[in-house]
Amino acid sequence: MTTPNYPLALAIATARWSNHETARLINERAQRDGYRGIAIDHSRVGRWIRLGEKPRPPVPEVLAGLLSERLGQPFTPELLRLAPGRRVHVYLDAAEHEVLVAVATAANVPVEEYVRELLRSALARLPARPH
Structure with a gap:
């Protein structure tokens, strides 16, 4: 597939x-x-x-x-899905999953893609971490 x-x-x-x-x-x-x-x-x-x-x-x-x-913004092979990224497994209860599916469907976006963007958005708002 x-x-x-x-x-x-x-x-x-x-x-x-x-x-x-x-x-x-x-x-x-x-x-x-x-x-x-x-x-x-x-x-x-x-x-x-x-x-x-x-x-x-x-x-x-x-x-x-x-x-x-x-x-004018940083792109990486991982962000473009041209290289393997790291996977994170998040377990949701049925109601949480239902909401995610409904919102992603309304936006005409695959659920996995919608969740990925939610996580990226949340991570972008975190304070910078020193290296």
Whole structure:
């Protein structure tokens, strides 16, 4: 079963890039940065979005860098779902789960994606932690 990559689709759409433009920019940046053998085409970008396929390194890092520059906010391969993230299991009672499903459905967003954004929003409001 395939799962569309909504975060990647949204970032590329926000950048106002087509799949052709995205592929061209990745290829140019990879070549400029000294990576050899990178030859992305528009159909590959489409598979990343529609099917959730994951490109091999260094492509996720290159694309995250391009989107960060274009949109003026930090993107990582993990945020774009191009690299594995860490999983957190949260157990909800039936009523809590029902509310999450109802709100996500009303927003036309998969429940997992909605919960992920809720958590990110909450974490962004926490005070910065020293390293």
